[in-house]
Amino acid sequence: MKKALSISRKAGDRYITYLLLIVIFVGVQSFLNSGAASRSFKGLLIPTCAYILAAMALNLVVGVSGELSLGQAGFMCVGAFVGSLFSLLTEATIANPLIRFPLALLLGGVVAGIFGFLIGIPVLRLRGDYLAIVTLAFGEIIKTIFNNLYIASDDTGLRIAFSVDAFNEKPLAGNATYYIKGAQGINGTPQDSTFAICMIVLLIAAVIMLNFMDSKQGRAVMAARDNRIAAEAMGVNVTRAKMTAFVMSAFFGGVAGVLYSHNLNSLIATKFDYNLSILILVFVVLGGMNKMRGVMISTTVLYILPEVLRALKDYRMLIYAIVLIVMMLLTNSKSVRAFAEKVTGALKPKKKNQTGGAE
Amino acid sequence: MALLETKDLSIQFGGLKAVDRLNLSIKKGQLYGLIGPNGAGKTTVFNMLTGVYAPTSGTAVLDGVTLNGKSPVEINKLGVARTFQNIRLFGKMSVLDNVRLGFGNSIHYSLFESFFHIGRYRKAEREATEKAMELLKVFNLDGEKDYLASNLPYGKQRRLEIARAMATGPKLLLLDEPAAGMNPNETADLMDTIRFVRDNFDMTILLIEHDMKLVSGICEELTVLNFGTELAKGPTAEVLNNPRVITAYIGEDD
Numbered sequence: 001m002k003k004a005l006s007i008s009r010k011a012g013d014r015y016i017t018y019l020l021l022i023v024i025f026v027g028v029q030s031f032l033n034s035g036a037a038s039r040s041f042k043g044l045l046i047p048t049c050a051y052i053l054a055a056m057a058l059n060l061v062v063g064v065s066g067e068l069s070l071g072q073a074g075f076m077c078v079g080a081f082v083g084s085l086f087s088l089l090t091e092a093t094i095a096n097p098l099i100r101f102p103l104a105l106l107l108g109g110v111v112a113g114i115f116g117f118l119i120g121i122p123v124l125r126l127r128g129d130y131l132a133i134v135t136l137a138f139g140e141i142i143k144t145i146f147n148n149l150y151i152a153s154d155d156t157g158l159r160i161a162f163s164v165d166a167f168n169e170k171p172l173a174g175n176a177t178y179y180i181k182g183a184q185g186i187n188g189t190p191q192d193s194t195f196a197i198c199m200i201v202l203l204i205a206a207v208i209m210l211n212f213m214d215s216k217q218g219r220a221v222m223a224a225r226d227n228r229i230a231a232e233a234m235g236v237n238v239t240r241a242k243m244t245a246f247v248m249s250a251f252f253g254g255v256a257g258v259l260y261s262h263n264l265n266s267l268i269a270t271k272f273d274y275n276l277s278i279l280i281l282v283f284v285v286l287g288g289m290n291k292m293r294g295v296m297i298s299t300t301v302l303y304i305l306p307e308v309l310r311a312l313k314d315y316r317m318l319i320y321a322i323v324l325i326v327m328m329l330l331t332n333s334k335s336v337r338a339f340a341e342k343v344t345g346a347l348k349p350k351k352k353n354q355t356g357g358a359e
Numbered sequence: 360m361a362l363l364e365t366k367d368l369s370i371q372f373g374g375l376k377a378v379d380r381l382n383l384s385i386k387k388g389q390l391y392g393l394i395g396p397n398g399a400g401k402t403t404v405f406n407m408l409t410g411v412y413a414p415t416s417g418t419a420v421l422d423g424v425t426l427n428g429k430s431p432v433e434i435n436k437l438g439v440a441r442t443f444q445n446i447r448l449f450g451k452m453s454v455l456d457n458v459r460l461g462f463g464n465s466i467h468y469s470l471f472e473s474f475f476h477i478g479r480y481r482k483a484e485r486e487a488t489e490k491a492m493e494l495l496k497v498f499n500l501d502g503e504k505d506y507l508a509s510n511l512p513y514g515k516q517r518r519l520e521i522a523r524a525m526a527t528g529p530k531l532l533l534l535d536e537p538a539a540g541m542n543p544n545e546t547a548d549l550m551d552t553i554r555f556v557r558d559n560f561d562m563t564i565l566l567i568e569h570d571m572k573l574v575s576g577i578c579e580e581l582t583v584l585n586f587g588t589e590l591a592k593g594p595t596a597e598v599l600n601n602p603r604v605i606t607a608y609i610g611e612d613d
Contacts, residue, residue: 009505207474207475208474208475211473211474211475211476212470212473212474214476215468215473215476215480215484216459216460216462216463216466216468216473216483216484216487217470217473218473219452219456219459219460219463220460220463222449222451222452222456223449223452223460225451226448226449226450226451226452227447227448227449227450229411229431229443229447230443230447230448230449231449231460232430232431232432232435233409233411233431233435233440233441233443234435234440234460234461234463234523234524234526234527235432235435235436235461235463235464235527236432236460236463237432244470290451
């Protein structure tokens with residue numbers, strides 16, 4: 001007990017998040033193993049995990065670093081296509097998906113991270129909402145590029161073109177395979193994404209992000225958010241701090257894209273449009289900026305809700321909108337917060353020996 | 360040998376000479392006051408010394424290193440820390456984290472080590488936390504370490520700003536109206552704290568203040584600014600009795 005008490009409040013709060021993830025994993029996995037899970041339930045699991053990861057990653061920019069990014073779908077898109085392409089190309093050489101898939105995850109993340117870095121160089125030096133504008137454009141550009149990209153292989157080797165004309169002029173010779181086929185997207189990605197892998201990736205990502213927020217680099221990011229002038233006067237390199245958070249966000253956005261794409265037999269680039277970026281932003285804002293656990297919960301609820309409401313047909317989006325508004329009002333209402341505090345306060349004496357507590 | 364020496368330090372905004380040929384010479388370990396009526400250019404001097412504004416002409420030298428042209432981050436690393444007239448804390452961070460942030464450049468571990476809290480992270484963080492708690496005790500804030508900085512009462516926010524500045528390990532501490540908004544009791548406590556910091560941390564302190572009780576109580580030397588120019592300087596008692604200073608503050612007899 002003595003050791004437990006010496007754990008700081010922050011660390012205790014982190015362990016609650018990890019525990020929550022593990023409990024959900026064990027619960028859902030045993031439900032899956034029991035065979036009682038419906039097909040639509042199974043179909044929702046991996047996309048939900050991917051969106052949770054994308055939303056947590058976006059939270060690093062929006063909540064922790066206080067900048068607005070509207071391009072999370074763009075990073076997912078990069079990760080999805082790079083990861084899928086890698087898996088398609090190496091399907092024969094690396095037969096074991098347990099080796100191939102982590103490599104694909106890493107590669108998709110790293111390439112997305114590089115894009116984040118390149119965007120960050122000019123934009124993060126500026127003050128103001130430039131990041132929102134540039135990331136919005138980035139998302140659209142990436143979507144358009146992948147929507148027009150053709151990658152195929154034939155006897156002459158790998159061929160890349162931005163229009164199908166190139167293949168018409170000089171047809172593919174011999175044993176030809178299309179990997180990315182323009183607007184038809186990428187087909188036949190090996191289905192390496194499983195719920196277990198998704199949850200392991202989520203847990204690792206949660207450890208990295210939450211640990212980061214409790215480190216000198218994370219404090220520098222939050223200080224730059226709270227007061228840029230004071231942060232500089234205290235020796236914080238603001239551009240570097242914001243860049244760290246932004247590149248991390250892009251990296252995990254890319255990883256989320258890889259998780260997502262390896263669940264689909266066929267993936268098209270227009271999936272990663274502006275609406276998706278906004279959807280992820282909604283998850284973050286309603287989950288409570290800067291609060292990773294809240295973002296996990298809001299993403300799960302808000303992603304699954306429209307699927308559950310499918311039976312209501314036309315009224316689906318209406319109810320979804322009402323739920324959004326109610327959530328917004330509840331999380332911002334002082335009386336509701338006071339009530340929640342009263343409830344947790346009443347529970348506290350029983351929890352005396354436990355560390356941490358809900359924030 | 361002076362720790363901080365400015366030579367004809369001036370800054371001009373358009374046609375306005377906000378600070379005109381200021382010569383300061385502050386010895387190591389001194390408690391030096393910069394006073395003057397509102398709008399005299401005192402905070403502008405701080406902003407030039409910390410790299411927020413670039414002086415139009417003149418130089419500022421700290422311990423033999425020229426500060427001109429350096430960024431706020433570089434100047435902080437050279438050993439100048441400051442507080443702000445309008446409090447600038449990291450409001451959504453805890454009191455402890457506000458202070459621990461100040462140790463950012465003196466504790467060393469890589470980003471990878473912070474991802475998994477391994478390697479040098481644990482020892483460095485433990486040390487930073489211990490040192491931060493010591494500082495918080497000095498400023499009587501250790502009881503509020505888990506509060507969000509923005510939830511502290513005003514007087515404590517001012518003290519936290521000084522604690523945070525101290526955490527960066529400065530040679531020279533610039534305090535911009537540390538007693539503003541404090542009641543007489545809080546001001547008396549603050550005077551003790553400032554003296555304590557100077558004596559126990561070997562600190563050199565330059566402060567801007569309007570509270571004459573604080574100024575006459577702790578400052579050894581003063582410079583009086585009026586409309587950007589130096590009106591008087593010298594030992595505190597002498598300066599405060601200078602008829603020109605009195606005139607600048609309360610106006611002339613008709």
